[in-house]
Amino acid sequence: MARIVQKFGGTSVADIDRIRAVAARIKREVDAGDEVAVVVSAMAGVTNQLVDWTRQTCKLHDAREFDTVVASGEQVTAGLLALALQDRGVNARSWLGWQVPIRTDGIHGKARIREIPTGEIIRRMREGQVAVVAGFQGLGPDNRITTLGRGGSDTSAVALAAALHADRCDIFTDVDGVYTTDPRIVAKAKKLDRITYEEMLELASQGAKVLQTRSVEMAMNHRVRVQVLSSFNDAPGTLVVDEDEIVEQQVVSGIAYSRDEAKVTLIRVPDRPGVAAAIFGPLAEHAINVDMIVQNISEHGAFTDLTFTVGKADLDRTVKVLEEKRASLGFAVLKPDPNVVKISVIGVGMRSHVGVAQQMFKTLAEKNINIQVISTSEIKVSVLIAEEYTELALRALHTAYGLDAS
Amino acid sequence: MARIVQKFGGTSVADIDRIRAVAARIKREVDAGDEVAVVVSAMAGVTNQLVDWTRQTCKLHDAREFDTVVASGEQVTAGLLALALQDRGVNARSWLGWQVPIRTDGIHGKARIREIPTGEIIRRMREGQVAVVAGFQGLGPDNRITTLGRGGSDTSAVALAAALHADRCDIFTDVDGVYTTDPRIVAKAKKLDRITYEEMLELASQGAKVLQTRSVEMAMNHRVRVQVLSSFNDAPGTLVVDEDEIVEQQVVSGIAYSRDEAKVTLIRVPDRPGVAAAIFGPLAEHAINVDMIVQNISEHGAFTDLTFTVGKADLDRTVKVLEEKRASLGFAVLKPDPNVVKISVIGVGMRSHVGVAQQMFKTLAEKNINIQVISTSEIKVSVLIAEEYTELALRALHTAYGLDAS
Numbered sequence: 001m002a003r004i005v006q007k008f009g010g011t012s013v014a015d016i017d018r019i020r021a022v023a024a025r026i027k028r029e030v031d032a033g034d035e036v037a038v039v040v041s042a043m044a045g046v047t048n049q050l051v052d053w054t055r056q057t058c059k060l061h062d063a064r065e066f067d068t069v070v071a072s073g074e075q076v077t078a079g080l081l082a083l084a085l086q087d088r089g090v091n092a093r094s095w096l097g098w099q100v101p102i103r104t105d106g107i108h109g110k111a112r113i114r115e116i117p118t119g120e121i122i123r124r125m126r127e128g129q130v131a132v133v134a135g136f137q138g139l140g141p142d143n144r145i146t147t148l149g150r151g152g153s154d155t156s157a158v159a160l161a162a163a164l165h166a167d168r169c170d171i172f173t174d175v176d177g178v179y180t181t182d183p184r185i186v187a188k189a190k191k192l193d194r195i196t197y198e199e200m201l202e203l204a205s206q207g208a209k210v211l212q213t214r215s216v217e218m219a220m221n222h223r224v225r226v227q228v229l230s231s232f233n234d235a236p237g238t239l240v241v242d243e244d245e246i247v248e249q250q251v252v253s254g255i256a257y258s259r260d261e262a263k264v265t266l267i268r269v270p271d272r273p274g275v276a277a278a279i280f281g282p283l284a285e286h287a288i289n290v291d292m293i294v295q296n297i298s299e300h301g302a303f304t305d306l307t308f309t310v311g312k313a314d315l316d317r318t319v320k321v322l323e324e325k326r327a328s329l330g331f332a333v334l335k336p337d338p339n340v341v342k343i344s345v346i347g348v349g350m351r352s353h354v355g356v357a358q359q360m361f362k363t364l365a366e367k368n369i370n371i372q373v374i375s376t377s378e379i380k381v382s383v384l385i386a387e388e389y390t391e392l393a394l395r396a397l398h399t400a401y402g403l404d405a406s
Numbered sequence: 407m408a409r410i411v412q413k414f415g416g417t418s419v420a421d422i423d424r425i426r427a428v429a430a431r432i433k434r435e436v437d438a439g440d441e442v443a444v445v446v447s448a449m450a451g452v453t454n455q456l457v458d459w460t461r462q463t464c465k466l467h468d469a470r471e472f473d474t475v476v477a478s479g480e481q482v483t484a485g486l487l488a489l490a491l492q493d494r495g496v497n498a499r500s501w502l503g504w505q506v507p508i509r510t511d512g513i514h515g516k517a518r519i520r521e522i523p524t525g526e527i528i529r530r531m532r533e534g535q536v537a538v539v540a541g542f543q544g545l546g547p548d549n550r551i552t553t554l555g556r557g558g559s560d561t562s563a564v565a566l567a568a569a570l571h572a573d574r575c576d577i578f579t580d581v582d583g584v585y586t587t588d589p590r591i592v593a594k595a596k597k598l599d600r601i602t603y604e605e606m607l608e609l610a611s612q613g614a615k616v617l618q619t620r621s622v623e624m625a626m627n628h629r630v631r632v633q634v635l636s637s638f639n640d641a642p643g644t645l646v647v648d649e650d651e652i653v654e655q656q657v658v659s660g661i662a663y664s665r666d667e668a669k670v671t672l673i674r675v676p677d678r679p680g681v682a683a684a685i686f687g688p689l690a691e692h693a694i695n696v697d698m699i700v701q702n703i704s705e706h707g708a709f710t711d712l713t714f715t716v717g718k719a720d721l722d723r724t725v726k727v728l729e730e731k732r733a734s735l736g737f738a739v740l741k742p743d744p745n746v747v748k749i750s751v752i753g754v755g756m757r758s759h760v761g762v763a764q765q766m767f768k769t770l771a772e773k774n775i776n777i778q779v780i781s782t783s784e785i786k787v788s789v790l791i792a793e794e795y796t797e798l799a800l801r802a803l804h805t806a807y808g809l810d811a812s
Binding site for chain 1: 500
């Protein structure tokens with residue numbers, strides 16, 4: 001007998017037929033003798049509708065009212081899934097965030113979970129009752145509904161699994177696991193049986209949209225075994241686990257890409273102490289996140305060229321902020337370029353293997369792909385290249401690192 | 407300065423434009439210096455959609471989950487209206503049933519309100535904050551959401567007005583007040599400026615669908631001054647008040663009709679002690695409400711004919727229950743008739759005036775309308791007639807009692 005948390009995303013509970021199918025799936029787990037808690041998202045499209053209504057209603061944004069409106073989507077799904085389970089003879093009840101309560105901080109719209117008391121839920125699970133918990137929501141110190149931000153239901157599920165000391169947290173979604181790279185681009189991409197938390201974290205933050213970054217962080221911190229799998233078929237998924245649970249570790253586990261970044265180059269910036277702070281300070285003040293940064297000495301020693309990336313959505317604002325500071329910063333030319341992609345090679349095996357980055361540079365060079373920016377971390381090498389080479393680079397790297405399905 | 411509760415029904419908050427219009431209306435009250443609490447229904451159509459989803463999901467009916475799903479409609483409206491008020495510069499916050507909390511008994515699906523603590527809401531109203539309370543919902547002793555049954559938002563509003571010792575409870579709807587009769591049938595129907603609780607109660611229970619019966623009962627018990635008015639125009643509405651607030655009382659205030667009843671006649675029932683109990687006992691056991699009852703001695707002294715009415719929706723079940731008991735009851739013929747209408751003449755003035763019933767019988771006789779059943783109460787005379795005469799009877803009575811608009 002195991003204790004399992006199962007989370008179903010919006011496409012998995014998109015309509016009443018899907019909710020009934022999900023109930024059937026949960027029943028199999030219950031019939032196998034497991035204790036099951038379930039976390040649900042809103043039915044696909046519902047959250048967008050609710051968000052849209054709040055935007056139509058007011059220009060101002062009171063995040064407390066926003067949370068009150070938007071959290072209703074998960075409330076509906078939780079009640080309906082409890083009913084669908086009962087209809088199949090499974091003892092079940094819904095739990096809203098304030099009923100558990102899932103205590104969060106008071107940052108409405110992107111609250112963080114602080115505590116989940118589980119005594120009552122565990123008592124009922126032991127009696128065979130399935131807890132159907134509304135995801136994405138909690139209760140703030142002000143006794144009002146908080147929400148956890150986009151994709152927050154993944155975080156709800158992992159946090160609940162941690163609080164329940166669950167043996168596993170199954171994240172059901174519309175893909176059947178984590179792949180070595182995007183199978184829509186690389187036909188030979190393989191589903192991974194296992195991946196480490198660290199790798200999953202890099203994959204999530206480098207653009208693979210399977211799991212929300214915060215939920216992976218939380219799983220890693222609390223050592224929650226997470227399984228990513230599809231609610232549309234019965235194929236086994238990908239297990240996200242501790243490094244020591246993976247017997248034969250690949251050097252490279254996966255290759256991610258992100259088209260969400262844009263490049264900014266400042267040419268002939270006067271090279272004096274404090275220039276980086278003078279450039280990036282104003283961007284931080286405007287809540288613009290800077291990712292990769294490279295600084296080169298230009299031909300004349302007194303100047304430097306600076307290249308960095310920001311979110312594509314922030315590019316126009318970035319240009320505006322820097323142009324306003326042109327006089328004090330003293331750069332000659334500002335070149336924005338949205339047509340770039342960041343490709344990241346990820347694997348914990350890099351820690352003990354040399355030559356991973358070199359292999360990447362060599363492979364891209366062989367395809368005549370110019371590398372514009374490089375950044376590395378302990379288990380990741382990222383490069384920025386022209387966007388038009390995305391598919392070519394992904395396929396070449398996938399083959400070069402021996403990831404192709406045979 | 408007054409303290410006012412305003413309730414807006416589903417058609418009044420049907421979409422974002424309507425919600426913004428409602429906010430503008432509330433602002434006028436706030437700008438006039440009044441303390442305002444608001445009760446809202448779900449956006450028109452939303453509750454039906456939610457109910458429909460629960461029915462599609464399961465054959466069983468767990469009223470606790472039903473309440474969890476269905477109450478989300480009012481939650482959304484409450485949040486959106488608070489946002490719309492803020493957008494107009496009005497300080498406002500939403501209150502869900504569990505946040506106030508509106509404490510109810512544990513009868514999910516048709517809970518009764520027990521207690522509404524108002525200290526915090528009053529404190530904030532005094533500081534100029536508008537409380538936007540989700541109608542139709544409360545918190546049961548099991549710490550779960552309860553709902554108050556169809557039309558429950560009227561009851562929420564009146565109960566809140568009572569708890570707040572409000573000077574008035576405005577019920578905004580899609581008609582602009584209480585009329586002497588249905589203006590869709592009688593063009594000369596007049597809007598009443600004032601009506602007594604007792605009359606409103608009879609009108610509500612006799613088929614006029616302006617206010618929910620329970621809310622009128624509660625208003626009467628707690629002496630809450632209720633105003634019924636339209637959210638679609640600025641015309642003054644109808645005030646529902648104590649009898650002593652009405653200076654010049656009409657003998658008859660209004661004429662109601664209900665097509666929701668059906669007639670059952672049992673012919674040649676053996677006339678022995680206990681026969682009524684033997685007939686109506688099984689109906690009560692099947693939760694079938696009997697309204698009007700008439701018993702006649704038939705031509706042979708040993709038998710009686712019995713006529714009564716039940717809800718039209720219960721007619722088939724009524725026939726089935728009685729046919730199963732035919733042997734023990736011993737009646738000769740059972741005649742069901744769904745083609746009837748109940749017409750009721752209502753007025754507190756009847757207490758001090760004679761001849762009101764006689765006027766009714768005479769008026770109907772002049773139009774050759776046969777009266778099938780009669781029942782009376784202190785302030786009401788009801789007759790059952792063939793449904794086809796509905797319009798004719800309403801118009802003739804409206805004229806006969808001097809109610810026609812000049």
